[in-house]
Amino acid sequence: MTLGEALGLSDDRERLLARALQAVLAGLVVYGLATLRLGLAANAGIALAVTLLPALLRREYGYSMDAGLVLWIVLAVLLHVVGSLGPYRWFSWYDEITHTVSAAFVAGVGYALLRTFEIHSEEVDVPSEFRAVFVVVFVLAFGVVWEVFEFGAVLVSRLLGVRSPVRIFGIDDIVTDMVFNAFGAAVVAAWGTGYFDGVVGFLIRRTGSANEEGG
Amino acid sequence: MASLDALTRSEPVNAALSWLFASVVVLAAVESVFTAAYLWAGFAFLVAAVTAVPPLLSGDWTMVVPWPLPLVAAAAAAARAVGLYPEIAGYVAVAALALVAVVELDAFTSVEMSRRFAVAFAAMTTLAVQALWTVAQFASDVWLGTDFLTTQRELQVDIVAVTVVAVVMGAAFQWYFARFEHAGSHEHPTVTRSP
Numbered sequence: 223m224t225l226g227e228a229l230g231l232s233d234d235r236e237r238l239l240a241r242a243l244q245a246v247l248a249g250l251v252v253y254g255l256a257t258l259r260l261g262l263a264a265n266a267g268i269a270l271a272v273t274l275l276p277a278l279l280r281r282e283y284g285y286s287m288d289a290g291l292v293l294w295i296v297l298a299v300l301l302h303v304v305g306s307l308g309p310y311r312w313f314s315w316y317d318e319i320t321h322t323v324s325a326a327f328v329a330g331v332g333y334a335l336l337r338t339f340e341i342h343s344e345e346v347d348v349p350s351e352f353r354a355v356f357v358v359v360f361v362l363a364f365g366v367v368w369e370v371f372e373f374g375a376v377l378v379s380r381l382l383g384v385r386s387p388v389r390i391f392g393i394d395d396i397v398t399d400m401v402f403n404a405f406g407a408a409v410v411a412a413w414g415t416g417y418f419d420g421v422v423g424f425l426i427r428r429t430g431s432a433n434e435e436g437g
Numbered sequence: 438m439a440s441l442d443a444l445t446r447s448e449p450v451n452a453a454l455s456w457l458f459a460s461v462v463v464l465a466a467v468e469s470v471f472t473a474a475y476l477w478a479g480f481a482f483l484v485a486a487v488t489a490v491p492p493l494l495s496g497d498w499t500m501v502v503p504w505p506l507p508l509v510a511a512a513a514a515a516a517r518a519v520g521l522y523p524e525i526a527g528y529v530a531v532a533a534l535a536l537v538a539v540v541e542l543d544a545f546t547s548v549e550m551s552r553r554f555a556v557a558f559a560a561m562t563t564l565a566v567q568a569l570w571t572v573a574q575f576a577s578d579v580w581l582g583t584d585f586l587t588t589q590r591e592l593q594v595d596i597v598a599v600t601v602v603a604v605v606m607g608a609a610f611q612w613y614f615a616r617f618e619h620a621g622s623h624e625h626p627t628v629t630r631s632p
Contacts, residue, residue: 339551343554345549345550345552345554346549346550346551347548347549348550349548358565359558359562359565362561362564362565362568362569363562363564363565363568366567366568366596366600367564367600369593373593373596373597390589390593392589393586393589393592396571396589396596397572400568400569400571400572401572404569404572
């Protein structure tokens with residue numbers, strides 16, 4: 223049973239919900255432009271662009287991403303954009319939610335990559351316990367690289383004299399990020415990898431594996 | 438799959454060097470006990486222990502990882518013991534441990550990795566350890582009243598430093614493994630020692 227089924231959501235419902243959330247993002251872009259809050263407009267614009275990637279994949283490669291997964295991506299970026307409007311500053315737990323949601327997505331990408339390597343390469347073959355470890359390591363490492371990116375973004379913004387798209391609220395912010403990244407990763411490693419098997423099939427077709435069953 | 442298996446072959450010269458460097462790590466660990474750096478002492482012992490697992494399990498003293506891995510660990514431990522760039526030395530030691538563990542995983546368990554994958558995974562593990570380490574330090578500061586994490590800036594610089602170390606070490610060993618495999622496959626075929 224998928225999460226969507228547990229919540230009583232059909233694929234169509236999930237698609238509709240994703241569209242609705244994208245409309246909210248588009249609304250935020252317009253609102254940001256209209257009120258000259260360009261930071262907000264850029265933030266929401268980038269987020270909206272990210273949510274259009276699944277549609278681009280479908281158009282370019284004829285690959286339909288699982289509706290629940292698309293909804294997950296839209297939800298993750300929307301939570302982030304809404305957060306920068308205030309909730310990040312108002313509630314200490316808000317950041318924890320967004321990090322868990324994004325980490326779960328990164329974990330899925332890590333899992334899909336590992337499976338692709340496994341099927342694509344004869345040299346890579348791992349037992350399932352290792353897959354779970356890999357997913358958690360992947361997310362933790364990604365979190366560290368992300369902190370490097372945030373550090374760089376703040377430095378570059380300062381050099382250019384513009385407002386940084388990301389903000390760091392101190393040591394405890396960095397540490398809680400890491401804790402909730404690990405939490406999101408553990409959830410996916412334990413229960414959620416099935417959502418990403420469709421992505422695995424797509425990656426294998428794209429990488430032109432000799433392995434027929436991948437297609 | 439033999440891309441990494443060939444690295445942990447039974448070869449007396451390699452084994453002697455590896456054991457030599459592993460004992461340097463143990464010496465540094467003992468020294469750390471005397472200077473009351475217990476956390477670091479424990480870590481150095483762990484590095485030596487992980488290196489010694491395959492020979493202990495197989496009963497073949499020559500079955501150890503390629504000597505450059507213990508060499509790097511020993512260099513890091515020695516630098517740390519004399520107080521030379523202790524932070525960087527710590528990251529290098531973590532990266533070395535990750536590489537040792539990955540090579541052993543590939544050689545002695547059902548986990549099979551290509552060379553490139555193994556090196557990338559070791560680099561990721563290094564970063565993951567940094568994340569866990571940061572959380573542990575923070576918890577220690579909050580609950581045990583220690584003073585590991587002082588400023589955000591310093592933590593961020595640490596994070597950048599460990600990322601650089603992970604990438605550089607990964608690139609260096611990717612180069613070494615590739616070179617070793619080419620040179621080693623013909624001139625030094627895998628030796629199985631007869632008892």
